[in-house]
Amino acid sequence: GAGVSQSPSNKVTEKGKDVELRCDPISGHTALYWYRQRLGQGLEFLIYFQGNSAPDKSGLPSDRFSAERTGESVSTLTIQRTQQEDSAVYLCASSLAPVTPNTEAFFGQGTRLTVV
């Protein structure tokens, strides 16, 4: 596609429910990142995919968070048993491989998750 697409754009869920957030990267981008942006905070790195493998999951805040990627396309971030502190904007980004320090990452518009 023309850009990184995320869905849904907004999600309100009840505490304790599971949610799935979707990211469609730019076609041909093999690197994919998930970040979390909480109110008044910077972007917090969650996980990185190279193709469909995740060499770095160190940013996932708890075992309630998981992510997968199908081939070099769609990625899904799943949050189980959501808590109020999970409320944030979840941003996805993609970039060309090989990933180098000066590679530009392209961001989606984000999914605003509100846990009530």
Place this chain on the structure above:
Amino acid sequence: AQSVTQLGSHVSVSEGALVLLRCNYSSSVPPYLFWYVQYPNQGLQLLLKYTSAATLVKGINGFEAEFKKSETSFHLTKPSAHMSDAAEYFCAVSENLNSGYSTLTFGKGTMLLVSP
């Protein structure tokens, strides 16, 4: 680990005035530095990046930033603010993950407010 500090969560300027957004970094190796802009309800867009080719970097929309190693700074400037510049600005440094790949470490962001 590398880190980024943005001084001032909010900066207010009048239309036509100089814009100065401050960013300081810590890094044990020569850094790759980025400025991103986020307009309301949109994803992040790359403004400019420093990759050691030149210390003064020009970006889109009339913005520029100067890398000063002695001050570990990468401040963003624009000579004359426009109403359309109102947005949140993020400074970021590229960081190598344990996996050998790179991701971005972001500052907490500075909201630029432009008044008529």
